[in-house]
Amino acid sequence: MVSTLAHEQPQHDAPHAAPAGVGAHAGRDVTHDVTNQAPPLAPYDASADPALLEGLRREGAGWAEDGVRRLGALAGGAEAQEWAELANRHEPELRTHDRYGNRVDEVDFHPSWHQLMGTAVAEGLAGSPWADERPGAHVARTAGGLVWGHTDAGHGCPTSMTYAAIPALRHQPELAKVYEPLLASREYDPGLRVPTEKRGLLAGMGMTEKQGGSDVRTNTTVATPTAEPGVYTLRGHKWFTSAPMCDVFLVLAQAPDGLSCFLVPRVLPDGSRNTFRIQRLKEKLGNRSNASSEPEFDGTVAWLVGPEGQGVKTIIDMVNCTRLDCVMMSAALMRKTLVEAGHHARHRSAFGARLLDQPLMRNVLADLALESEAATTLTLRLAGAADRAVRGDAGERTFRRIATAVGKYWVTKRGPAFTAEALECLGGNGYVEESGMPRHYREAPLLSIWEGSGNVNALDVLRALGREPGAADALFAELDLARGADARLDSAVSRLRSGLAGASPSGARRVVELMALALQGSLLVRYAPPAVADAFCATRLGGDWGYAFGTLPDAADLDAILERALPDGQ
Structure with missing residues (x-):
């Protein structure tokens, strides 16, 4: 092995002359030239959503x-x-x-x-x-x-x-x-x-x-x-x-x-x-x-x-607020890790093309984008209900009571799987602490645990339906605002009406999951671009979806979804 310092020694000190060409680049650190790595994301605009x-x-x-x-x-x-x-x-x-x-x-x-x-x-x-x-x-x-x-x-x-x-x-x-x-x-x-x-x-x-x-x-x-x-x-x-x-x-x-x-x-x-x-x-x-x-x-x-x-009754108002913040922080983590994954894919190449141009990576990122938009849209709808409830709107108060528990259960449950998939988009780089992704991944499960774990929140939804006058009516009134806009959503709402009649504690997660997906679907059908709403309803409500992220059907408009979710500069 030739020392990297050989060129600095007087010729007569070297026991043997190096072969021609060997050591010609010694000392220039050429083995550490950095190529095909994403530049730092910061500075970027976290509100560009x-x-x-x-x-x-x-x-x-x-x-x-x-x-x-x-x-x-x-x-x-x-x-x-x-x-x-x-x-x-x-x-x-x-x-x-x-x-x-x-x-x-x-x-x-x-x-x-x-x-x-x-x-x-x-x-x-x-x-x-x-x-x-x-x-x-x-x-x-x-x-x-x-x-x-x-x-x-x-x-x-x-x-x-x-x-x-x-x-x-x-x-x-x-x-x-x-x-x-x-x-x-x-x-x-x-x-x-x-x-x-x-x-x-x-x-x-x-x-x-x-x-x-x-x-x-x-x-x-x-x-x-x-x-x-x-x-x-x-x-x-x-x-x-x-x-x-x-x-x-x-x-x-x-x-x-x-x-x-x-x-x-x-x-x-x-x-x-x-x-x-x-x-x-x-x-x-x-x-x-x-x-x-x-x-x-x-x-x-x-x-x-x-x-x-009446300690529990006294702190209920506090719990409604902190549960909303659990939903908010889960949505923020989703958006943050999606932006990180998209930035990496935009700048990293493999097998002759940018990751962002690879069909399967585009499917993964678009699927994550759907989940992120659904979480963000629901978060802001819950915040709107909280704001109007504080100002005396009784209907919004009732909707807030049940919908916040539904959102807390579902969005925080999706967070760990989401951050894991976003981390994987960076490959081994995402598993290294310096990337920041492990910190986000460790953060995600807390939001499902804090202010009541999944079981506690799912059972709380059933409790609200049984004890809060008008809770079910408030939920279905919201869902009915999108009636007729998408057959898959209409079918899901119909299944939900039937399922509530026989809902039992052991099946609480099942019915609350359907509530959450129907609520997110109704909001996207009303407010999101057609490409987003259609892909969400086809997968989350229509059953055309696999277990992992990245299983959107061929009919999904990936280009439109990604152009909306990952604007230039991120």
Whole structure:
């Protein structure tokens, strides 16, 4: 073997002369010339998605388009993408005590986390829509989340909980009067201090315990009334409490009259630390930029939110909001990974042609594009229902109740398979951490677990149908808006009507899946281009589809689907 340094040695030092031509390129690093690799995606425009922008206008928030576009450019920029990468590489660290031995229970974050959080709060992705009287304010927030979700999913947890805490807190008006303006603030003010002395607050929640998980009625944390009306002390241990650096938490505990909801501040009004002992941070599959903890309460001061014994009823408004955000974040992950896959396929060649020009790759990408558009369109429809429900529309409130649970079940279930397929489009490059795709893949399953796993949500849909007056009527009223537009959709709706009559708990997933597909199909038939709607109905509703992505029929207009989903520049 000839040394790469041989040409630098005096001739008389070499024991043998190199053969002619050998070593002629030594030192030029020619074995590392990079060819046939995609350039960096960033900067790109995360808002360059027709389904997103059309839905934003359709659901009443067209006034926010300039802001969403600006945020999309920021999200796709090299700086914001680096913040996301660094926040996940440098995971939060728990400090239980200070140097003097005092219990502090602080969580330290990388500066990039604070950049992400500061941007999200300033852009109205936390509680600010509740203070915005413009119709469509909640739609605008959801659209912002769909584009800002191209950065990091972890910091979406505290912004989501802050957004969701406000309607639950309104069950106790005197508390809402104090805390709501600060939770709705657009100022990110990290650090544990007296809440009322800060410019803005973040909210978390502590619901589940290790013995019960989603079955919160088995909680054993005890709330003991004090001499002061409405004030209790808590004793117990929570199993999953994310974002423990938040300022206040909504917590479930057993009061004398049953399971109740409480507000727990980290710092009390007199400036002393409330007892909130963080036992450890979870080592999680994904969502690594965000801290998830196990706090222990022991004499922890708490304020009652809503009546005693009605804790679950009190937090339902919160759950409706966080479930919408699970759908939103799944849709954002789909769109992000589709854009990454399309960018790679546009710049990578194999077997004499660009990947994007290979027929089977085009089929895979088009199939992913259909799934992404269906998820985005449903997300914005749910956001529109939430916005109109907040403003007093009873019909939309009923539709929101059932459709959000349906969307939470189905869209979050599709996320892991979707991100895996998008990752595979990059081949081995997608399996390497530097590509970012493994991070997205690890993130996807969380959204199906958080706020109720698949079984919990499917059964909740059946519960809503049985207990919520008008729930089924609201769902079918929405589906009937597309009646007659596509025979496959009409057939699916007919099967759904028949299936609901005999729906049983063991078959809950089956019927909720059909609900979701029919709902997505009805929205696409009404609003998407014919090529998109036809391919979706042929496959998801008409049965002309295989198990894996990339099995669209030959009749599908792949060119039209891809031109819409992957515009030039992405």
